[in-house]
Amino acid sequence: MALAMPPNLPTPALTRNAELVLAKRYLRKGPDGKPRETVKELFWRVASAVAEEEAKYQASPWQVPELALAFYRLMTDLKFLPNSPTLMNAGTPLGQLAACFVLPVGDSIEEIFDAVKYAAMIHKSGGGTGFSFSRLRPRNSIVGTTGGVASGPISFLRIFNTATEQIKQGGTRRGANMGILRIDHPDILDFIRAKEKEGEFNNFNLSVGLTEAFMDAVEQGRDYELVSPRTGRARGTLNAREVFDLLVKKAWQSGDPGIVFLDRINRDNPTPAQGEIESTNPCGEQPLLPFEACNLGSLNLALFCSKGASGAGEVDWEALGQTVRLAVRFLDNVIDASRYPLALIDEKVKLNRKIGLGVMGFADLLFKLGVPYDSEEGLALGERLMAFIEDEGHRASEDLAKERGPFPAYPDSVFPARGAKPLRNATVTTIAPTGTLSIIAGCSSGVEPLFALSFTRNVMDGERLVELNPVFEEALKDAGLQSPELMQEVAEQGGIQSLEALPETLRRVFVTAMDIGASWHLRMQAAFQRHTDNAVSKTVNLVNSATEQDIENLQEQRASSVKSMDSVAEGKNDIYKELESIRKKLSSLTVTAPFQGRVIELPITADTYFSENTPIATFVDDTAFIL
Known part of the structure; x- marks a missing residue:
């Protein structure tokens, strides 16, 4: 019997973009195609369905109602979100939750x-x-x-x-x-x-x-x-x-x-x-055996930044660790809650119980901390963060093994020979691209840099409003540099590297994907990969002038521990071509509900051009979310 939704649950604070995405793709629909559940009901549906699996385990320290509330807050605080099928299907007759x-x-x-x-x-x-x-x-x-x-x-x-x-x-x-x-x-x-x-x-x-x-x-x-x-x-x-x-x-x-x-x-x-x-899997971050499936989820790193004693931003390691442990329990429960499309898959998934906990919002966290993406400090922070998440995630999996038993294939796995403690899950960490999840969470995608700092929005009366990344906007205010003229110039440029009127300190921190050299993209992927059980989804952005030699050099850097790689050359990939055609039509299109880039109402079908293996664009129904 489903848990009744408690009264007075907190309402998640979502961006307009997040509300649009949830309404178009995640909220359950009635026969007329209109949503028949609210955002609160969606998150409670997921939280309660996943928490109900806890009743199977007598050694659990949680009661199902309390755990459902904890899972609800975990998601509605936007600190963690599971993969899209879990949000769409948990607590529904379909019930297929794996990505x-x-x-x-x-x-x-x-x-x-x-x-x-x-x-x-x-x-x-x-x-x-x-x-x-x-x-x-x-x-x-x-x-x-x-x-x-x-x-x-x-x-x-x-x-x-x-x-x-x-x-x-x-x-x-x-x-x-x-x-x-x-x-x-x-x-x-x-x-x-x-x-x-x-x-x-x-x-x-x-x-x-x-x-x-x-x-x-x-x-x-x-x-x-x-x-x-x-x-x-x-x-x-x-x-x-x-x-x-x-x-x-x-x-x-x-x-x-x-x-x-x-x-x-x-x-x-x-x-x-x-x-x-x-x-x-399709995005390359999840190597799997035949008939395996994986349940993924991502932590929003942007929300684990607090002010230290000096007033400077710092990572809230304690809060991050607590969230990791709860997220691992959530994902292990998802394995049991899911209804798999094939008996062979059900058997294999429960034999190895692989989960994939990853991150999003990394670029936003770097902005808040004042750390350049393309710097040794940025690389060191990325590696330290993922090492911490991996350690905490494995400890959480060890604790679950004590409560519930290790994954059934553990005796024949590599772990006993290493003297490792029993684990509940054969793998724990994966970094997915988080295309639509990052829109819901209101943060940057995966471990990617932002594609643009600013964009222009056309409102109904024809007025053009400039929108800035909120962290960048706050930095301009603190420096006393905010002005309509500057905002317009940033919107036209997309970035700030050519704006010499801005201090070097700002230009150094607020870099975008195309400002960053390809080798830095790959080094950042390698930094996260060193502490990731599975793989890391990462786009290596190349400028239009990139040569074949540039790509050859990147592909030969295999010794850096990267497991897979995709390169995207501006103007040479279908997505870039699509973006270029959109950009040319801006004067005649209505732009609504911006996030990090333009959100453009287009006469396209539901999934004419949908891509989650890149942080550049996500197309949902008639709206193109360009990150």
């Missing part, structure tokens, strides 16, 4: 179309899917049962893409997929070129699975073997440097394919007895 899944694609017609069917079921329930196509025999291989020849992974990738086109995730957005092919697959050149035609495979992020052996061959300039996954025999050779150059060229042209370091990922595989990890 991301990985499905195997075997080398037979039956296995391939089973994967297509399973993916459709997952997309319908609100999840995203990752696939490795590396098991499929290469094009023109002989098919013994028919005497014909195989069409290869690319042809089947097209089938998955078409199927996805017809299914919306939970009825709210088109399905998202990750497709991975090993660098030593005989069809790798076709895969690298797969997105040469604009609009091709538009429902997939593509990544090449790199190996240490391949990267060694690149460095030595020698050939490497292509291996048939069906026979295990060599099917020829390619020059590693030439293949790497092609990979760089295509990434420079369109942002695809990305790269995934398979050996690096599997070194951190906590359950190698269950097999190798072949794929990740």
Whole structure:
């Protein structure tokens, strides 16, 4: 029986953008398509449904009603938010709460179309899917049962893409997929070129699975073997440097394919007895075994800044630690509360009980502390924060193991041999892109810098109002520099690096994504990755003048512990093209409810262009939220 919502629950303080997003995509709708629950009811629905799982565990120190209130405050204070499917589906008949899944694609017609069917079921329930196509025999291989020849992974990738086109995730957005092919697959050149035609495979992020052996061959300039996954025999050779150059060229042209370091990922595989990890979720931050799913959640770091004795801002470590521990309990309960679309997934998820606690609002926290993103101090703070979250998260998982028992696969995992204490969860930390979650929380996305400090809003009477990032606006007030003229200039520029009238101290701290060198983006990703069980979703922004050599240099920095990487060159990626077309139409469009960037009413369908694997834009119904 569902818990009744207590009277006088606090109302969350949300931005207008957050209210719009919740109304369009998260609040339950009636037959007329209008919301039939309030924001308070949504958060209570989620809090109570997740808290009710606590009754299964007799050793818990919590009573269900008290825990439901704690979960409600955790979310409505905006200190932590779970992934979108949990907000959408907890306490509903659908009840599917996981964000991301990985499905195997075997080398037979039956296995391939089973994967297509399973993916459709997952997309319908609100999840995203990752696939490795590396098991499929290469094009023109002989098919013994028919005497014909195989069409290869690319042809089947097209089938998955078409199927996805017809299914919306939970009825709210088109399905998202990750497709991975090993660098030593005989069809790798076709895969690298797969997105040469604009609009091709538009429902997939593509990544090449790199190996240490391949990267060694690149460095030595020698050939490497292509291996048939069906026979295990060599099917020829390619020059590693030439293949790497092609990979760089295509990434420079369109942002695809990305790269995934398979050996690096599997070194951190906590359950190698269950097999190798072949794929990740669509955004790349969650490596998973076949049929695994992961429940994600993010801490809003911007809210853990307090004034110290000197009056300067400092991190509230005590509050952060308490929030981490409650969030880990929340996410472990989500595993039990979720209804999974397949029995195979239910079994695998509860065998390993992986969760992914991450962060958002990091750029806002840096602003508040006066620390530049692209600085050694910024890197050190990022690493210290994630090390603290990892330590506190693992302690919380150890405590849950005492209450509830370790994850069932613990005896066969890597932890006993290390002398580690039993854990409730095989993994605890992941850093997701938090596209819409950061809008709800009113903060910056993931560990990304802001895309712009200021923007212009058109109001109904044609007046143009300038909106500034609130922390930047406060800094201008403190320095006595705020003026309508300056605000307009910042709005036109998007950033302040060219405004020499502003003090160097301000310009140094308030940097945006395109102000930051690509190597700093990658170093920040590595700083967080060193203390993250799974992986870190991070965009490496490159200016329009970025060269292929720039991308090559980044991709060769694999030793920095990064598990995957996507690069976005301004003007060369579909999202940037979309933003450019929007910018040209500004004079004729109404801009409403701004957050960090323009929020523009557009004549587009619900998910014409939705992307959560980048902090640049999120499209919801007829509104484009440009971060």
